[in-house]
């Protein structure tokens with residue numbers, strides 16, 4: 001989801017921009033009466049007994065009448081018992097909707113209590129572990145408008161415009177469900193009966209349209225697993241048009257666009273980018289997840305976008321908004337945060353997807369950096385959402401969106417492009433159509449990169465603020481001494497930092513140092529004959545940080561032991577993949593005899609070196625040649641660094 005403008009709602013209504021880049025063409029809505037209650041929800045802590053069953057299927061069949069602004073119909077709920085004797089099924093449903101009847105599939109009436117937005121249904125016969133139940137609830141009434149507009153009867157150009165936006169807790173405002181993102185239904189049927197002339201769009205595929213005089217029924221089927229908050233309706237006398245995403249030489253998926261007739265011309269330019277965006281994201285994340293169904297946009301009157309599965313609802317048509325919501329089809333829809341405490345797994349990823357699109361579109365990493373520059377957030381608070389009863393906390397633009405996108409950006413630089421994107425694909429594969437928490441993402445990235453990322457996630461997701469660096473340096477005897485100090489009041493950030501030197505002959509060199517303590521001295525080897533003109537810290541802006549000052553200081557105590565590492569460690573090689581040469585970086589605690597070996601993927605030794613190394617950081621260059629000086633072929637190689645007792649390895653890829 002993305003707000004073009006966030007509405008500040010505590011009795012006074014004012015406009016606050018949280019994502020300024022979307023403002024240029026936004027339809028700012030500052031005075032909708034509905035928004036006065038926009039942040040209130042029917043949220044209640046999840047019912048404990050809901051964990052007793054797993055939902056498999058919802059059959060939603062609703063008549064939607066714009067004149068009295070009511071809905072009526074039925075929802076079938078099928079599930080599997082996860083306990084030895086399931087006697088009660090609890091569903092979330094707004095108490096103001098009235099129940100007509102609740103039956104099982106044999107047609108027996110079931111008793112229920114409907115109170116405090118919870119519908120507790122007693123099964124006639126308890127269901128044992130692994131067995132199914134099937135309940136049909138007939139109900140109706142006028143849904144409330146909570147959250148961002150869970151179910152809204154609006155008008156656009158004097159025509160009825162009806163839409164849903166259920167995230168985070170609004171599905172229960174209009175249909176009975178187990179309203180938590182950690183139990184996806186395997187599939188959903190959605191039948192929408194609306195006055196003839198209106199078009200009802202929803203998730204999945206449209207399998208049938210039946211006109212019955214003054215009423216028309218649109219029958220949609222979503223056959224991929226879906227979270228309750230992603231089930232949607234968008235109803236209007238739309239202009240409908242199509243495009244195609246070609247995902248193989250012979251296969252295409254239809255893109256379906258439901259637009260307000262007066263916007264038809266305006267949306268064309270940016271909508272036409274969608275197919276390229278899908279291709280670009282498929283390259284990075286794996287194929288579009290709902291490829292057998294569709295992707296599309298349906299316009300609605302809310303000032304932003306919402307990533308409804310297979311059919312995003314849009315209240316604008318900027319390129320960034322389109323990219324953001326598309327990114328969510330992978331991150332949010334395919335892999336869904338299991339609780340809104342981890343919403344950054346949806347919103348941070350979608351925000352980074354925007355930046356990745358600009359990088360790909362322009363084929364220029366500078367486009368990525370300039371986009372990320374506009375996502376810098378230096379305020380307080382943790383990305384992990386402590387209070388999920390507050391919609392404002394969940395969708396905090398600075399934390400859940402902007403800073404969270406920086407977490408991915410930083411991670412990308414730490415593990416390197418190949419591990420980062422391989423990690424994203426593995427994460428997507430492993431949690432396809434499932435729900436996830438931060439630690440599952442972390443574990444995948446650790447596995448793929450071979451790095452320990454605990455402190456990175458702990459500090460950036462569960463901690464506050466950002467590092468402020470104060471740097472002093474001097475230069476003597478072919479060594480650059482750099483003293484890095486973190487001066488922020490909050491805890492330190494253990495991060496690798498790029499240190500770039502520009503020499504008097506205008507050549508440049510970048511070292512990566514592993515900064516793990518508040519004040520740390522690094523001794524960096526400078527090539528013979530080079531004289532340092534200036535140094536920079538993180539020159540390409542891969543860390544969300546501030547730099548206090550960088551000054552020359554002749555007084556640095558270069559014998560200080562602060563830079564001595566406390567363990568034997570081999571870092572990922574850099575760059576990776578590589579072509580001309582690769583830098584192998586390791587640290588040792590004490591002076592030691594170190595053996596370096598490089599093997600090909602079959603275990604054949606291609607290069608080796610034995611030498612005595614002093615305590616500290618070391619950088620060894622390998623030029624991709626074997627011991628007799630011949631260039632080795634492209635492929636995966638393994639570098640092994642050993643001190644006789646400990647052996648560390650890293651993978652690297654040589655590309656030609």
Ligand SMILES: [Zn+2]
Pocket residue numbers: 001002324328346347350
């Ligand atoms: Zn979003």
